Amino acid sequence: MYAEKLKQFENVENLGGKAWQHAVNCDLLEQAKFKDCSMHCFHFQQLFELLLKHLLETRTKYGAYPHSHKLGRLLSQLMDDTEFKTDLKSYEPHLVSITVCAEAYRYNFLIDCNAYRNDIEALNPLLNELAEFAKS
Numbered sequence: 295m296y297a298e299k300l301k302q303f304e305n306v307e308n309l310g311g312k313a314w315q316h317a318v319n320c321d322l323l324e325q326a327k328f329k330d331c332s333m334h335c336f337h338f339q340q341l342f343e344l345l346l347k348h349l350l351e352t353r354t355k356y357g358a359y360p361h362s363h364k365l366g367r368l369l370s371q372l373m374d375d376t377e378f379k380t381d382l383k384s385y386e387p388h389l390v391s392i393t394v395c396a397e398a399y400r401y402n403f404l405i406d407c408n409a410y411r412n413d414i415e416a417l418n419p420l421l422n423e424l425a426e427f428a429k430s
Contacts, residue, residue, distance in 0.1 A: 296320045296341060299425050309348035310428065316341035331407040332399040338414060339365065339396035342389070345424055346372055353378075363396070365389035369420075378427045385420050388413040 296317035303310035319337040328334070346368040350359035354375040362368060366389040372378050391413045398405050 295324075296338075296421070299421060300341075300345070302425070302429060303348075309344045309351060313341050313344035313348060316344065330404055331410055332395065332405050335392065335395040335405060335410055336399040339363075339392050342392065342417070342421070343368065345421075345428070349378070349424065349428060350375065363393060365393050376427075378424075380420060380423055385417060388416045392417065 297304075297314060297320075300310070300314045300317045303314035305311060306314070316337045320334060320341060323334040323337065342365050343363055346365065347359040349372055350368065351357050353372075360367065360371065366382075366386045369380075369385065369389060370382060373380065373382060391409070395405050395410055395413075
Protein backbone atom coordinates (compact mmCIF):
# COMPACT_ATOMS: atom_id res chain seq x y z
CA MET A 295 0.00 0.00 0.00
CA TYR A 296 2.66 2.55 1.01
CA ALA A 297 5.14 1.50 -1.66
CA GLU A 298 2.41 1.94 -4.25
CA LYS A 299 1.66 5.46 -3.00
CA LEU A 300 5.33 6.37 -3.42
CA LYS A 301 5.91 4.33 -6.59
CA GLN A 302 7.24 7.44 -8.36
CA PHE A 303 10.33 7.17 -6.13
CA GLU A 304 10.98 3.47 -6.70
CA ASN A 305 14.75 2.92 -6.61
CA VAL A 306 15.45 6.62 -7.12
CA GLU A 307 18.79 7.68 -5.62
CA ASN A 308 17.63 10.55 -3.43
CA LEU A 309 15.64 11.13 -0.25
CA GLY A 310 12.44 10.26 -2.11
CA GLY A 311 13.95 6.88 -2.97
CA LYS A 312 14.82 6.32 0.69
CA ALA A 313 11.21 7.20 1.62
CA TRP A 314 10.05 4.54 -0.86
CA GLN A 315 12.39 1.98 0.76
CA HIS A 316 10.81 2.66 4.15
CA ALA A 317 7.38 2.35 2.50
CA VAL A 318 8.36 -1.12 1.28
CA ASN A 319 9.46 -2.01 4.82
CA CYS A 320 6.10 -0.81 6.22
CA ASP A 321 4.27 -2.98 3.70
CA LEU A 322 6.37 -6.03 4.59
CA LEU A 323 5.90 -5.48 8.32
CA GLU A 324 2.13 -5.27 7.90
CA GLN A 325 2.19 -8.83 6.58
CA ALA A 326 4.07 -10.11 9.65
CA LYS A 327 2.41 -10.85 12.97
CA PHE A 328 4.46 -8.75 15.36
CA LYS A 329 2.93 -8.14 18.77
CA ASP A 330 5.04 -4.97 19.10
CA CYS A 331 4.41 -2.48 16.30
CA SER A 332 7.29 -0.14 17.15
CA MET A 333 9.43 -1.30 14.21
CA HIS A 334 6.58 -0.43 11.84
CA CYS A 335 6.33 2.97 13.54
CA PHE A 336 10.04 3.60 13.05
CA HIS A 337 9.79 2.92 9.31
CA PHE A 338 6.57 4.91 9.00
CA GLN A 339 8.22 7.90 10.71
CA GLN A 340 11.26 7.59 8.43
CA LEU A 341 9.00 7.37 5.37
CA PHE A 342 7.35 10.67 6.34
CA GLU A 343 10.58 12.37 7.41
CA LEU A 344 12.44 11.53 4.23
CA LEU A 345 9.49 12.42 2.00
CA LEU A 346 9.12 15.81 3.70
CA LYS A 347 12.86 16.45 3.46
CA HIS A 348 12.84 15.41 -0.21
CA LEU A 349 10.08 17.93 -0.90
CA LEU A 350 11.91 20.62 1.04
CA GLU A 351 15.08 19.84 -0.91
CA THR A 352 13.42 19.86 -4.32
CA ARG A 353 10.66 22.45 -3.93
CA THR A 354 12.19 25.28 -1.90
CA LYS A 355 14.28 28.18 -3.08
CA TYR A 356 17.50 27.07 -1.40
CA GLY A 357 16.88 23.32 -1.35
CA ALA A 358 17.56 23.13 2.36
CA TYR A 359 15.86 21.20 5.12
CA PRO A 360 16.41 21.13 8.89
CA HIS A 361 18.15 18.27 10.65
CA SER A 362 15.07 17.84 12.82
CA HIS A 363 13.25 14.52 13.03
CA LYS A 364 10.06 16.28 14.18
CA LEU A 365 7.46 15.66 11.51
CA GLY A 366 5.25 18.57 12.54
CA ARG A 367 8.15 21.00 12.20
CA LEU A 368 9.08 19.61 8.78
CA LEU A 369 5.50 19.84 7.52
CA SER A 370 5.18 23.38 8.86
CA GLN A 371 8.35 24.40 7.04
CA LEU A 372 7.12 22.76 3.83
CA MET A 373 3.91 24.76 4.07
CA ASP A 374 5.82 27.99 4.77
CA ASP A 375 8.36 27.55 1.97
CA THR A 376 6.26 26.02 -0.84
CA GLU A 377 2.78 26.20 -2.30
CA PHE A 378 1.78 23.01 -0.42
CA LYS A 379 -1.11 23.70 1.94
CA THR A 380 -3.05 21.41 4.25
CA ASP A 381 -4.81 21.50 7.61
CA LEU A 382 -1.76 21.34 9.86
CA LYS A 383 -3.82 21.49 13.07
CA SER A 384 -5.65 18.27 12.26
CA TYR A 385 -2.44 16.38 11.48
CA GLU A 386 -0.03 17.83 14.04
CA PRO A 387 -1.00 15.69 17.06
CA HIS A 388 -0.62 12.54 14.96
CA LEU A 389 2.73 13.70 13.58
CA VAL A 390 3.97 14.35 17.12
CA SER A 391 2.74 10.94 18.21
CA ILE A 392 4.56 9.20 15.34
CA THR A 393 7.75 11.15 16.11
CA VAL A 394 7.58 10.08 19.78
CA CYS A 395 6.72 6.53 18.77
CA ALA A 396 9.82 6.28 16.58
CA GLU A 397 11.94 7.55 19.46
CA ALA A 398 10.40 4.83 21.64
CA TYR A 399 11.57 2.24 19.09
CA ARG A 400 15.12 3.56 19.29
CA TYR A 401 15.09 3.11 23.08
CA ASN A 402 13.26 -0.24 23.08
CA PHE A 403 10.07 0.96 24.76
CA LEU A 404 6.78 -0.74 23.99
CA ILE A 405 4.11 1.42 22.39
CA ASP A 406 0.31 1.39 22.34
CA CYS A 407 -0.34 -0.28 18.99
CA ASN A 408 -4.03 0.65 18.88
CA ALA A 409 -3.21 4.34 19.31
CA TYR A 410 -0.44 4.00 16.74
CA ARG A 411 -2.81 2.45 14.20
CA ASN A 412 -5.24 5.31 14.78
CA ASP A 413 -2.41 7.77 14.09
CA ILE A 414 -1.45 6.16 10.80
CA GLU A 415 -5.10 6.04 9.71
CA ALA A 416 -5.34 9.77 10.44
CA LEU A 417 -2.11 10.45 8.51
CA ASN A 418 -2.88 8.38 5.40
CA PRO A 419 -4.76 11.30 3.76
CA LEU A 420 -1.74 13.54 4.38
CA LEU A 421 0.54 10.96 2.78
CA ASN A 422 -1.76 10.96 -0.25
CA GLU A 423 -1.62 14.77 -0.40
CA LEU A 424 2.18 14.76 -0.18
CA ALA A 425 2.50 12.08 -2.87
CA GLU A 426 0.26 14.11 -5.19
CA PHE A 427 2.23 17.27 -4.44
CA ALA A 428 5.45 15.42 -5.29
CA LYS A 429 3.99 14.46 -8.68
CA SER A 430 3.02 18.01 -9.62
